[in-house]
Every structure is written in C-alpha cells, then in structure tokens.
Amino acid sequence: MTKEARHETEEYAVITSQLTKTYPRGTGTFNAVESLDLKALDGDFVAVMGASGSGKSTALHLIAGLTRPSSGKVEIGGRDIYALSDAELTRFRRRRIGIVFQSYNLIPHLNAEENILFPLRIDGRKLDSATLEKLRSFWNELELTEQLAQYPDALSGGQQQRVALARALATDPVVLLADEPTGNLDWTSSQKICRLFDRVNREEKRTIILVTHEPAVAIWSRRVVVLCDGRMACDVRTSDFKDAVELAEFYQEIARGVGGNEQ
Numbered sequence: 001m002t003k004e005a006r007h008e009t010e011e012y013a014v015i016t017s018q019l020t021k022t023y024p025r026g027t028g029t030f031n032a033v034e035s036l037d038l039k040a041l042d043g044d045f046v047a048v049m050g051a052s053g054s055g056k057s058t059a060l061h062l063i064a065g066l067t068r069p070s071s072g073k074v075e076i077g078g079r080d081i082y083a084l085s086d087a088e089l090t091r092f093r094r095r096r097i098g099i100v101f102q103s104y105n106l107i108p109h110l111n112a113e114e115n116i117l118f119p120l121r122i123d124g125r126k127l128d129s130a131t132l133e134k135l136r137s138f139w140n141e142l143e144l145t146e147q148l149a150q151y152p153d154a155l156s157g158g159q160q161q162r163v164a165l166a167r168a169l170a171t172d173p174v175v176l177l178a179d180e181p182t183g184n185l186d187w188t189s190s191q192k193i194c195r196l197f198d199r200v201n202r203e204e205k206r207t208i209i210l211v212t213h214e215p216a217v218a219i220w221s222r223r224v225v226v227l228c229d230g231r232m233a234c235d236v237r238t239s240d241f242k243d244a245v246e247l248a249e250f251y252q253e254i255a256r257g258v259g260g261n262e263q
C-alpha cells in the first residue's frame, strides 16, 4: 500500500500501520485502538492526548511491545516488533525501548540506584566505568545523587519519577515511551520532568512518545496527536500554538467536536 521508498521508512523511529486492538465487550467486541497510523521521525517528540478511555495507554503499550495487536503492525527502528518471537521481543524491548509509567513502577525492595541499574542487570550487561560515569552525570542532573541509597517508599513522587526516568534511559533506548509521567506530580515537579524530556529529546536526539492529559505538558513536544475512540482525531505541530493556553483551547474544541459523536 505504501508509496514510500524503503530508505524513507528508515528515518522513522516508530511506525504503526493500521494498528488495531480489539477487546471483548458485553456480547460483542470493541476496538480500544483502531486503524492507527502513527509515525514518529527519528528524534521526534510526540504527545498523545485524548479523553479517558480513548485508547492512549493501549496504543502506547502496543508500541512498547507489551500488548500484541489484534491486527496491524508496529515498526521500531525499521524492525517489525511483533514478527519477533516472545523471547526476541523481550530482548528487543529491554535494549531499545525505555518506558516510564504514571505509577513509577519501581521495585520496592531495591534502592534508587539498584532500580536504575536493574534493566542493565537483567540484560546481563557489564557496567564499564565509562557507562557508569555517564549514568552518574545524568543522576547528578536529575538531582538524585543524594537519594541513590534510598528505597522507593522514602522518595517523593517527583523523585520516584526521576528515578523511573533514569531507569528508562539507562539502557540507552532508541525510543522513550511515557504514559502520563507527570500525572501524579505537582506543577513544579511536572515542569522539571518536562524540561528533562525536552533536553533528552533535543540534545540526545532521542525519540519520545508521551501520553498526557495536560496541555502544559504536551506543549513541550513537537507534535500533538489526539485520539478519540481509539482513532486518530488529529495530528498537529506544537509550534503552531503560541502557548499551552492556546493548545488547551484547540484541544477543547476537538473534544467538543468529537463529543457530539459520543453515545
């Protein structure tokens, strides 16, 4: 179907093609994600917005290799991830994809440093001094140096989220996926996390797909994709908006337009 030359597809870090996830509902089925064609260029920063239940988390989990699609395809760095065996997919995910969740998902019996290094350990990777040096300078930037020996229950929400971000980036992933990473944070901690995402995107050229409800978070991205009932309602450039307020107004208009079709 696609007219694109093969070399062009290699510029994309993420491509979803007609991605669909169907779940049972009542006596029938429904599509939590339907025919989603989403592309993120290498080094792109895409915010995914949409009402509760619009399929944002499902889409992110499909892209992350955590949920097999009912149909359609996900390519990461040119690799059709669901063509891989389960074992290959697990390895691919560990090495190439970093994931940050709203609920941090830190391991309670490991301290902050052990949590951050966990993905490297389970992948059996040796920590050479250059890698450790790089990680340490990042922890320093995240203002975590003093918290490294602390366990998750002794960390604030903002600190836990920064540990989760450090963990997601420890393996040097191609793609960083985040599901409402600021959902549980106050304004200051939330903007701090946004600044980090922005730096990681601009300076390290890492591709980011971030799910959020908040225009003040989405405004940090380069593109905003809005989902409605599992489908893409729009895909706009963030630079077309003056600020988060203008983006919020646009988003509300889309939601109103879409709301007319509900029920």
Ligand SMILES: Nc1ncnc2c1ncn2[C@@H]1O[C@H](COP(=O)(O)OP(=O)(O)OP(=O)(O)O)[C@@H](O)[C@H]1O
Binding pocket: 023, 024, 032, 050, 051, 052, 053, 054, 055, 056, 057, 058, 059
């Ligand atoms: N495992 C599952 N089995 C059945 N239905 C599911 C499953 N996971 C999600 N759903 C349904 O799919 C739809 C989309 O869910 P999803 O979690 O992707 O929404 P969301 O946009 O992330 O919402 P929120 O903003 O509240 O996090 C919802 O109607 C949800 O109930």
Ligand SMILES: [Mg+2]
Binding pocket: 056, 057, 058
């Ligand atoms: Mg969700």
